Amino acid sequence: MSLQRDEAPDDQQEIAITPSDSASPGGIPSAGTATPAVELRGITKRFPGVVANHDIDITVQRGTVHALMGENGASKSTLMKILYGMQKPDEGTIAINGEQVVFATPGDAIARGIGMVHQHFMLADNLTVWENIVLGSEKLYGIGAKAKAKIRELSDQYGLGVRPDELVEDLGVADRQRVEILKVLYRGARILILDEPTAVLVPQEVDALFDNLRELKAEGVTVIFISHKLHEVLSVADAISVIRRGTTVGDADPKVVTARQLAELMVGAELPSPESRESTVTDVEMLRVEGLRIAKPDAEGVERVVLDDISLRIHKGEILGIAGVEGNGQAELVEAIMGMLPLDAGTVTLDGADLTGTRTRARREAGIGYIPEDRHRHGLLLEAPLWENRILGHVTERPNSKGALLDPAGARADTQRIVEQYDVRTPGIEVTAASLSGGNQQKLIIGREMSHDPKLLIAAHPTRGVDVGAQAQIWEQIRSAQREGLAVLLISADLDELIGLSDTIRVIYRGALVADADPATVTAEDLGTAMTGAATGHIVSDTGTTGSDRVPPTDTADYVQAGE
Amino acid sequence: MTSPNPPAAQAADRPRKRQIDLERIGLGLAAPVLAVLLSVIIAGTLLAVSGRDPFGAFRIMWNYGTASDGQVAVLNKATVYYLAAAAAAFGFRMNLFNIGIEGQYKLAMMMAAFVGTQIDLPAFLQIPLLLIVAMFVGGLWASIAGVLKVYRGVSEVISTIMLNAIATAVIGVLLVPGILAPKTGGTTNSIQTAKISESSHFFSIETQGGTLWGFIVIAALVGVVFHFTLNRTRFGFDLRATGRSETAAKASGVNVKRMVITSIVVSGALAGLVGLPELMQNTPYFGQNVQVGLGFIGISVALLGRNTPIGIAFSALLFAFLDASGAQLPTRGDYPAEIIPVIQGTIVICVVVAYELVRRFGLKRQQQKVGAELAAQAAAAAAAQKEVAA
Numbered sequence: 001m002s003l004q005r006d007e008a009p010d011d012q013q014e015i016a017i018t019p020s021d022s023a024s025p026g027g028i029p030s031a032g033t034a035t036p037a038v039e040l041r042g043i044t045k046r047f048p049g050v051v052a053n054h055d056i057d058i059t060v061q062r063g064t065v066h067a068l069m070g071e072n073g074a075s076k077s078t079l080m081k082i083l084y085g086m087q088k089p090d091e092g093t094i095a096i097n098g099e100q101v102v103f104a105t106p107g108d109a110i111a112r113g114i115g116m117v118h119q120h121f122m123l124a125d126n127l128t129v130w131e132n133i134v135l136g137s138e139k140l141y142g143i144g145a146k147a148k149a150k151i152r153e154l155s156d157q158y159g160l161g162v163r164p165d166e167l168v169e170d171l172g173v174a175d176r177q178r179v180e181i182l183k184v185l186y187r188g189a190r191i192l193i194l195d196e197p198t199a200v201l202v203p204q205e206v207d208a209l210f211d212n213l214r215e216l217k218a219e220g221v222t223v224i225f226i227s228h229k230l231h232e233v234l235s236v237a238d239a240i241s242v243i244r245r246g247t248t249v250g251d252a253d254p255k256v257v258t259a260r261q262l263a264e265l266m267v268g269a270e271l272p273s274p275e276s277r278e279s280t281v282t283d284v285e286m287l288r289v290e291g292l293r294i295a296k297p298d299a300e301g302v303e304r305v306v307l308d309d310i311s312l313r314i315h316k317g318e319i320l321g322i323a324g325v326e327g328n329g330q331a332e333l334v335e336a337i338m339g340m341l342p343l344d345a346g347t348v349t350l351d352g353a354d355l356t357g358t359r360t361r362a363r364r365e366a367g368i369g370y371i372p373e374d375r376h377r378h379g380l381l382l383e384a385p386l387w388e389n390r391i392l393g394h395v396t397e398r399p400n401s402k403g404a405l406l407d408p409a410g411a412r413a414d415t416q417r418i419v420e421q422y423d424v425r426t427p428g429i430e431v432t433a434a435s436l437s438g439g440n441q442q443k444l445i446i447g448r449e450m451s452h453d454p455k456l457l458i459a460a461h462p463t464r465g466v467d468v469g470a471q472a473q474i475w476e477q478i479r480s481a482q483r484e485g486l487a488v489l490l491i492s493a494d495l496d497e498l499i500g501l502s503d504t505i506r507v508i509y510r511g512a513l514v515a516d517a518d519p520a521t522v523t524a525e526d527l528g529t530a531m532t533g534a535a536t537g538h539i540v541s542d543t544g545t546t547g548s549d550r551v552p553p554t555d556t557a558d559y560v561q562a563g564e
Numbered sequence: 565m566t567s568p569n570p571p572a573a574q575a576a577d578r579p580r581k582r583q584i585d586l587e588r589i590g591l592g593l594a595a596p597v598l599a600v601l602l603s604v605i606i607a608g609t610l611l612a613v614s615g616r617d618p619f620g621a622f623r624i625m626w627n628y629g630t631a632s633d634g635q636v637a638v639l640n641k642a643t644v645y646y647l648a649a650a651a652a653a654f655g656f657r658m659n660l661f662n663i664g665i666e667g668q669y670k671l672a673m674m675m676a677a678f679v680g681t682q683i684d685l686p687a688f689l690q691i692p693l694l695l696i697v698a699m700f701v702g703g704l705w706a707s708i709a710g711v712l713k714v715y716r717g718v719s720e721v722i723s724t725i726m727l728n729a730i731a732t733a734v735i736g737v738l739l740v741p742g743i744l745a746p747k748t749g750g751t752t753n754s755i756q757t758a759k760i761s762e763s764s765h766f767f768s769i770e771t772q773g774g775t776l777w778g779f780i781v782i783a784a785l786v787g788v789v790f791h792f793t794l795n796r797t798r799f800g801f802d803l804r805a806t807g808r809s810e811t812a813a814k815a816s817g818v819n820v821k822r823m824v825i826t827s828i829v830v831s832g833a834l835a836g837l838v839g840l841p842e843l844m845q846n847t848p849y850f851g852q853n854v855q856v857g858l859g860f861i862g863i864s865v866a867l868l869g870r871n872t873p874i875g876i877a878f879s880a881l882l883f884a885f886l887d888a889s890g891a892q893l894p895t896r897g898d899y900p901a902e903i904i905p906v907i908q909g910t911i912v913i914c915v916v917v918a919y920e921l922v923r924r925f926g927l928k929r930q931q932q933k934v935g936a937e938l939a940a941q942a943a944a945a946a947a948a949q950k951e952v953a954a
Contacts, residue, residue, distance in 0.1 A: 359817065361819070379815070395802060404799070435933075
């Protein structure tokens with residue numbers, strides 16, 4: 001397989017890749033005469049949504065880890081739902097082990113040995129591992145000692161290290177994921193679909209998962225691995241298929257292809273190179289949070305401290321990143337600063353004005369922009385047209401209203417401007433927000449929040465569920481606003497994003513800021529350690545940069561650490 | 565709620581917009597029309613099964629509805645229904661189920677009647693005074709449910725149902741000789757307030773078909789203000805946003821608690837108006853024989869009218885027509901009047917289901933359309949690119 005460079009501005013870029021058209025038998029380097037485990041040919045799905053699958057061709061060889069990469073949107077998950085029998089393709093064929101099949105329900109897929117581990121685990125917390133695995137498949141090995149023995153046998157065979165008698169609620173995320181994998185294997189799966197399995201894991205856990213996957217592969221199990229994280233895919237996959245705009249644009253050989261080439265293949269254009277940038281951090285304090293504390297009694301009446309004495313400062317032109325495993329108080333911190341949660345103690349000061357006792361609307365008017373973590377719940381009125389969504393959150397401000405009256409004409413005109421300026425792909429501003437794709441919804445939200453000259457932007461997972469192209473745009477928008485003096489509180493589960501964008505990183509663990517790090521020198525691994533609570537204080541990595549193609553900000557040496 | 569296009573829409577995309585709107589209107593009308601047809605068929609079948617000629621019954625109703633006396637009766641009834649429906653719809657728009665309109669209007673009517681007997685100002689002061697008293701009492705009674713919901717988490721459905729029962733009891737306690745009713749009972753056995761002063765009477769229009777209540781003007785005014793408030797004010801936007809997604813509204817800065825109390829009070833205040841047409845135009849006192857059930861009719865009318873001022877105007881007319889003409893069925897032919905509640909009930913059930921189906925269909929259809937349009941754009945762009953390359 002030679003490395004070809006096709007300079008034509010065609011959709012079918014070829015970079016160490018075989019072009020995937022239906023005539024070619026699939027681009028796996030080792031493709032020989034063996035029957036492939038999964039063969040998708042010409043899959044087309046007209047789906048109510050923005051992205052429809054069309055002419056998808058994928059060949060997965062038996063006993064390999066095959067990565068499926070692409071924009072985070074309808075296409076990948078829809079394709080996997082088709083393969084798992086949750087949806088029917090409008091056109092195209094599926095062949096499992098050389099045999100043509102038609103799946104009407106996931107049950108049919110399971111009968112063919114296909115199993116799926118969903119991104120969100122489906123386990124009953126108050127049952128043991130063994131009960132969870134047996135649940136629903138009592139007929140296979142009974143529910144007694146025989147079942148337990150089978151679980152132990154599978155666990156040993158694939159090196160999963162699952163203890164059947166433990167309660168699921170006592171398990172961590174990584175262990176739960178292994179239970180999910182074992183659950184699928186228990187049902188006889190030989191083809192495993194993992195939907196973004198690393199999204200919930202810290203780097204160390206990702207490595208452990210990859211060891212498991214290699215073990216599975218060695219035992220002859222075929223793994224289809226959905227991800228959009230380039231480095232992970234390169235480290236674990238034997239073959240890569242890239243999907244863009246709902247169709248396969250090529251197969252790549254992970255031994256030859258580079259992360260950059262893969263990313264370009266996914267985006268369909270040259271990536272904007274991560275240029276080294278001047279520090280824009282000033283010494284003008286924009287946000288000061290002092291001694292924030294929130295304690296809530298839980299179901300048993302025991303008081304649980306959600307935010308524990310949090311103090312932080314963000315200066316004009318500074319991006320403060322908060323690293324942490326989800327559920328350690330990030331959401332509460334954001335809601336506390338937004339005025340959505342009552343505080344037990346502490347103060348919030350923005351640009352010298354004390355906002356502690358004020359409500360959310362006053363805080364927004366004072367200049368806080370908010371990109372919420374869950375845009376469907378907190379950022380949009382899904383069934384309202386785009387221009388009404390443009391008003392949301394800024395109803396008291398121009399151009400949305402004049403006095404107590406709305407100004408629909410002004411809001412419409414400004415929505416049109418946002419749509420053009422922020423590249424929101426939509427046929428018009430009268431369509432509902434629900435009919436846009438995630439990335440376009442997010443671009444609309446960012447455009448809206450940026451349109452009111454915020455002093456502080458709270459960006460919670462700004463690129464979650466957003467395709468690579470939109471991701472780069474969103475980053476650039478945040479950076480350009482930073483250059484103009486915006487202070488940003490960035491919360492992200494994507495450590496590369498966090499390290500790449502932030503000027504300072506703080507680590508949150510169990511509601512407290514336990515560690516801080518300089519993004520210019522810290523590695524994702526060290527950050528991951530701190531996120532599990534294992535390291536505190538100022539984290540210094542010996543290795544310097546991570547060795548990725550990220551160029552650290554140059555000018556942070558003389559920067560005074562925020563906070564204490 | 566479909567909002568009208570801006571009058572200054574660009575001429576270029578006017579045809580496309582009109583097309584979309586036509587489809588939207590078609591989708592909006594499909595559900596109620598189908599529901600009405602289906603319920604008429606069911607009612608007709610019921611009549612046929614019981615051995616009566618359904619067409620005869622419908623003919624009686626139709627004849628009554630086309631006669632001028634029938635039309636005036638329908639309009640008067642519709643006025644009352646419209647007010648009740650507006651009260652319900654205001655709450656519905658924020659996902660608040662004010663089941664307590666019943667209690668709110670009865671209490672408000674009683675207090676307005678009492679004030680009307682005690683005070684005798686010139687009409688231009690007296691009538692606004694009674695309107696304000698009724699709205700105040702209705703809003704105050706509703707506010708109990710709002711406060712309970714906000715501070716104690718009590719579902720407004722439960723509390724307003726309970727408050728209906730309590731309102732009945734309160735009326736029983738207050739409407740006794742010596743408190744709200746005159747000490748010396750009249751010639752009748754029924755307990756009622758004294759007659760309200762002449763100046764409290766609302767104007768009416770004499771027509772060929774009888775007396776048309778002037779209160780229809782108030783109902784129309786309520787509709788206009790309702791529409792304007794919801795679609796053209798910040799408050800209305802906050803209210804609709806809260807109704808669509810409470811979490812998003814909260815994040816956007818809406819004070820949801822205050823919003824809940826405000827909107828349930830407004831709903832109660834509108835409910836306070838429901839009894840006034842009867843009091844100020846027909847029977848100038850409040851007594852035990854006051855018409856009950858208007859609150860629940862209002863809820864049905866609001867559901868059918870999709871909580872929009874225009875929609876509930878049509879559904880109020882329909883319900884009023886059914887009720888008024890249904891009353892003719894036993895007298896002008898051997899038909900049970902009970903067939904009317906059957907029709908109304910079927911309409912409401914069908915329409916609730918149908919609206920949900922239409923809503924989902926509409927959303928899906930729009931998603932598909934957007935997808936198709938974007939795909940077409942992308943394809944055009946790709947084609948253009950290929951041309952450049954070639």
